[in-house]
Amino acid sequence: MVEETIHHASPPGSDEASPGHDGAPTGSGAAATSRRRFVRAAGASVSLGALAGCIDLGGGGGGNGGLSIGIVQPLSGPASNIGEQKRMAAELSRDLINDGGGVHGEDVELVFGDSESEPSAGRNEVNRLISQENVDAVGGGFHSDVALATVEVTSQNETPHVLDEPVSSDIVDKINEQELWNVFKTTPPSQAYAVGWRQLISRFQEDEVGYFPYEDQTIALIGEDTSYGLSIMDLMQEEMAEIGWEVVSQDEVGLDETDFTSLLARIEENDPDVVWAVQTSSSGAGNLARQFAETGFQGTHFFHNYGLTIADARETAGDAADGAMTLLNAGRVDPLLEEQGVLSAWDDEYDADMTGSAALSYQNVKIIAEYVRSFDGLDAFRSASVSDWEETVISHDPIPGGTGHIDFQENHAAAWGSTDTQPALGYQVLSGELNLVWPGEVATTEIDGSVY
Structure with a gap:
């Protein structure tokens, strides 16, 4: 949304x-x-x-x-x-x-x-x-x-x-x-995305999922230059600070941008533990995921806010998106x-x-x-x-x-942020499909660690 x-x-x-x-x-x-x-x-x-x-x-x-x-x-x-x-x-x-x-x-x-x-x-x-x-x-x-x-x-x-x-x-x-x-x-609202990522990253760090746990705990942020993208990227910086993660870079990309090779090469020099992006453009999200896989990151997770939930984006990315995590602030449970x-x-x-x-x-x-x-x-x-x-x-x-x-609150907004209300939902991309893997209480499948 x-x-x-x-x-x-x-x-x-x-x-x-x-x-x-x-x-x-x-x-x-x-x-x-x-x-x-x-x-x-x-x-x-x-x-x-x-x-x-x-x-x-x-x-x-x-x-x-x-x-x-x-x-x-x-x-x-x-x-x-x-x-x-x-x-x-x-x-x-x-x-x-x-x-x-x-x-x-x-x-x-x-x-x-x-x-x-x-x-x-x-x-x-x-x-x-x-x-x-x-x-x-x-x-x-x-x-x-x-x-x-x-x-x-x-x-x-x-x-x-x-x-x-x-x-x-x-x-x-x-x-x-x-x-x-x-x-x-x-x-x-948009804050649910950032809160969801904080919760997911904390759990992955604790459960040693994929390449986790990380000692340095560094993350690079990429945000689509729309009010939606930039607001969520700013919220991510705040939520990452709460759990002790360092934001090593923060970059804006155009809504219609599809070539991220130079940007990713520069980010790779910082050797972040996680590269995170927020995009609504299916072509942008798909190309970013594909070019991330081609850049040569080692032991780095690729997390994407919303964009890879779009089938066209996953089709553009192809097998390069395998193992990527994408998240919705609310979705089908x-x-x-x-x-x-x-x-x-x-x-x-x-x-x-x-x-x-x-x-x-x-x-x-x-x-x-x-x-x-x-x-x-x-x-x-x-x-x-x-x-x-x-x-x-x-x-x-x-x-x-x-x-x-x-469950509506006094401010006329429905409660969110937990599995008792409306949780943010994390999906692992495998073979072009979305697999609901987080939170565990509502997950429909387990994380496939073989792709890392």
Whole structure:
């Protein structure tokens, strides 16, 4: 999940908790008044029961009375392939819920909106979903800049909103600074990458994995010159200092750069124990991995943040990537998905692998349905205040999902950083495939040491 907006696929964590709060959002009114807002405004002079008896409240259920969830994804544009994966997963989640009896005895309906990877399009689609499709809640999300725009719309309309994949911590800052208490953010922020690498390196050092343990404990950092790449590289420097590792070099590379031979030759002269890089470009990541293997490093591990999770990058690297480690701040946790019967259902329905983005989308629909179930009924949910919604989400027990156990904190961000919440996931690349090897509690295979 990258926060580098519209140009990259988001790599599917710490936002600090903000002080406690209460009350509803303070934004200006939207063009169309939602049923939720209308009920609350009328409640000062007329009881809900009397109101329901004299007018048709309308709204909700997409016209069939069941829970209607608007899902905003990039279904066209540069990230449409990921948007399609997310759509497939959301529909599977809906079907599993409905096969299990729905929510309060009613089917869940999904209404999709296409963000086109653009903030303005995302805002327009959320407006349409609320004012025309009359959805009960909004989910989905991919790019951080789109999310920053759409949360304003749902807040103005006091519509429950759970973002599934945008990474940027700016979203949580905005929720708390502007008191957008209807909005919750699921995916861990960029800091989860650096924290995950610190945890992984500490464990590898302790368990003597591959070329570990190292006496000098030196690391060279390479960062793509985007806000995503540079911010994570800066965070890595801080996390490495915490465990006594020395950063011997720190280099920026262009987003479209593919020739790293001179850079790697210079880095090799410093004889680092680990070469670490962060990239979102598949061609950049693949070529860096291939050229690393050609440079002549001895006893040095190659770690790559996000980029090698992309199949095209691994194809470009070929066998040169064997043994490389790559990491996601949140991704598909197979043991949890297997317990819920999701992987078998996915395989029955689709002829494609379930991606981390798909796992997040499956999870998004599931947790929204779970929170709505906590109300006495659909009418109780629809007439609830934003404060009621907020309290329900924050006080809910952790929900097993696709990327871990979802447990929202006071700052409206889901907890992360451990196998009890949402762990960062480490993969070893072998023969072009990703093998989940870390943390051990959720690993699906053991590390192959024969490649070192």
